[in-house]
Amino acid sequence: MRAVYYEAFGQMPWIANLPDPAPSPDGVVLAVRAT
Secondary structure, three states: OEEEEOOOOOOOOEEEEOOOOOOOOOOOOOOOOOO
């Protein structure tokens, strides 16, 4: 998936291609889309 990503607070975020997230057994993954 393509995402805005940062590794630490205060760093400049960047666009990155990341693996699709997988939920934990008691978790969820939310899809957020923009137009």
